[in-house]
Amino acid sequence: MELSQLNHFKQQLISQRDTLMASQQMAQSASEPVELDQSSVGRVSRVDAMQAQSMSVEATRLRQQQLRKITMALASIESGDYGHCQRCDEEIDPRRLAIDPAVTECVPCATQQE
Numbered sequence: 001m002e003l004s005q006l007n008h009f010k011q012q013l014i015s016q017r018d019t020l021m022a023s024q025q026m027a028q029s030a031s032e033p034v035e036l037d038q039s040s041v042g043r044v045s046r047v048d049a050m051q052a053q054s055m056s057v058e059a060t061r062l063r064q065q066q067l068r069k070i071t072m073a074l075a076s077i078e079s080g081d082y083g084h085c086q087r088c089d090e091e092i093d094p095r096r097l098a099i100d101p102a103v104t105e106c107v108p109c110a111t112q113q114e
């Protein structure tokens, strides 16, 4: 892969990472314990609060998963392995990387897995 292309993907990964970390921080401050007035909190709003909480747990999980992928991709840029499939070591199509620079598998390997 050309250096200019590599730098381009690196910039994308860094800005994606920054966005994810920022929304992670926002979610954390939003999920800080809220003072609940027990007398005014009914059953329905408790269920709502529980649903909202489980949704944000799922969102956090996905963010952390994506952050790990991005961190790994950035590490592989440093080690010179970036753009190679984790499974078969073939080069990953740059058009695929353009869609998601954090992908770790080539198209054939990724589709085999599905």
Ligand SMILES: [Zn+2]
Pocket: 085, 086, 087, 088, 089, 090, 105, 106, 107, 108, 109, 110
């Ligand atoms: Zn592969």
